[in-house]
Amino acid sequence: MTMTKLKQRSLLGLKELSKEEIESILDRAAYWEQHPNKVHTAMQGKFAANMFFENSTRTRFSFEVAEKRLGAEVLNFSAAVSSVQKGESIYDTVRTLESMGIDAGVIRLKPIGVLAEIATKIKVPLINAGDGNNEHPTQALLDMYTMRKQFGNLNGLSVSVVGDVQHSRVARSNLWALQKFGAKVRFCAPANMQASDLDVPYVSIDEALKSDVVMMLRVQLERHETGMLNSAESYREQYGLTAERAAKLAEHAIIMHPAPINRNVEIDDELVEHPQSRIFPQMENGVPIRMAVVERALS
Template sequence: MTTAALVKQRSLLGLKELGREEIESILDRAAYWEASPNKIEPVLQGKFIANMFFENSTRTRFSFEVAEKRLGAEVLNFSAAVSSVQKGESIYDTVRTLESMGIDAGIIRLKPIGVLADLATKIKVPLINAGDGNNEHPTQGLLDLYTMRKQFGELRGLTVSIIGDILHSRVARSNLYALRKFGANVQFCAPGSMSAPELDAPLVSMEEALKADVIMMLRVQLERHESGIMAGAEAYREQYGLTAERAARIASHAIIMHPAPINRNVEIDDELVEHPQSRIFPQMQNGVPIRMAVIERALT
């Protein structure tokens, strides 16, 4: 196998093109890391990983950093807000510069769609997508699948309702692409102005969505609604929020999920965030072993 082909194989740009067996191997390896009694296993000692975030992030960036440090890697954190990107340097030049300094892998979050795929053809180290525009967020999709698998044992036959801003959601896309490979039934519930017909998944009413095994609420991305696409937070909550009254009607075996950060009392009522059926904080916890598995896959 050529070096370029090997780098591409070890990169993780999205779940749409990743096979079921490869996804399963990542989930299985994450289970290994979750069960590990040691906080640090220096399997990547001497490796340098750059966290390159050209778009703001807190949870994803810290989750990757914890995963990298648990694997014993040297971590370089890059923020576009304090970099030469502010002075007009291109994303390509920034990544190429870090590559030339000797990094072994790059974790990248950026806003424009298509840039990451293009970068991956030019950069000679594995790249891991930490979220690109409204395209994909593969490690979030993987940790969501991992959370569901831990809860239900298997994914086949599950009905998963993804509710909210589908149009701008990379999380919805990664979950849709991956869950279908395992025989799960994915359905969307969204206002017409936030739907994405090109994704070819059933669009159901809120009442129907609440009958699912998994109720996955999406963050209302206020920063992406500059054109007045949303009528208002209270109106959204009334029509599409998971209120306490609606949560009382979900099945006793069903779980509530959310990729966070959470707009409390908009897409989900405050009292439901840590409800017995909520898996929101376990999702965040599961992000570390998932990202350990993905980083290890890239570098070993």
């Protein structure tokens, strides 16, 4: 396969992807969502490998459901039970699966930059399922799909992303993609969780609540030890979406969250399934989005 063809079928990030290309994925997802059959034969006889070098339950299952609905054969690989623990490099593992004849690989890993490098050496399309705090393209695509379903158009939409922006690949992918569609993105984060590499205005939590979309990011409680967070309670008090704050949202506004959710930290328990919340619909939308992305890779 030529490098150009490979590039067109891989999905390494949204920063480099054109608005038209993103739109075609969203449109194709809408096609799959409307499709009455649960399982198709579109990708019968094709092999997709899910290679997760970093833990993930929802993303992996979402990809697996998408692949199986397309009729593909699925191989699941998780680093926790693999030879990567014994020192085999990530590249060697991907190369091994490529040698066995997979048609596409879905990959999640911690180190930044490794995926882009592997992609230049591997001859099958790769889909980024999250790399370090760089990008998480399918999450941003399903977020945009959710917003588009709600508002019909992304142009002029105000989106506030609240939380640990510095470590968030979700914030980055959403920012880069939404800007291409003319959405107004703003961040809200404690000083020690802001990303200096991104040129985005930071607003207060009260200002963030005035947006059409309020996207809460998961707070990684494991960062407590490093002193980034004094306590879950104080984070909730200053930056959490509490019931009291949610009452200030405009009637048309929606609440989003990439999940997993720390209930009663970044968002109050009672708001997770609030009428304005789209948290579970987001997960639902992840399947048609990933069907569109996997189909693009395997076609």
